Amino acid sequence: MLPGTASFVCLADECGALCCRAPYRVDLDEAESARLIPLAEIEEHGAVSLLAQDADGACGLLTEDLRCGEYALRPRGCAQYPYLLHFEGAAPLLMRDPACPGFVGAPLSLEEWGELLDGIWRLQGGRG
Ligand code: SF4
Numbered sequence: 398m399l400p401g402t403a404s405f406v407c408l409a410d411e412c413g414a415l416c417c418r419a420p421y422r423v424d425l426d427e428a429e430s431a432r433l434i435p436l437a438e439i440e441e442h443g444a445v446s447l448l449a450q451d452a453d454g455a456c457g458l459l460t461e462d463l464r465c466g467e468y469a470l471r472p473r474g475c476a477q478y479p480y481l482l483h484f485e486g487a488a489p490l491l492m493r494d495p496a497c498p499g500f501v502g503a504p505l506s507l508e509e510w511g512e513l514l515d516g517i518w519r520l521q522g523g524r525g
Pocket residue numbers: 406407408409412413414415416417478479496497498499
């Protein structure tokens with residue numbers, strides 16, 4: 398994604414909260430597991446911890462009105478979705494999930510793009 402790309406507007410009511418359902422899954426690190434244990438069912442698969450999904454494949458924290466029931470506490474992977482930083486050598490490339498239908502907003506200005514890159518960089522902890 399570069400400046401000029403359409404900006405993101407979440408269209409959960411139209412897509413049915415696609416990203417909160419299988420085959421997407423939410424992996425949790427230790428801190429995320431600790432803060433969500435009182436609020437959600439967490440599955441342990443060896444060293445991997447996941448937010449449990451219901452029989453229909455929806456995240457257990459997804460509400461009936463297609464919102465995140467713990468938005469302020471949601472895991473990092475959810476907070477940075479639908480963006481991802483991919484590294485080509487040392488250079489970070491801002492990528493988006495093409496499955497998300499929300500890239501329909503006004504084109505990103507250079508300043509907005511820079512702020513977005515910084516925000517995703519912080520969320521992703523500089524990891525590629
Ligand atoms: S982030 Fe994208 S895929 Fe997820 S609910 Fe919003 S529009 Fe749908």
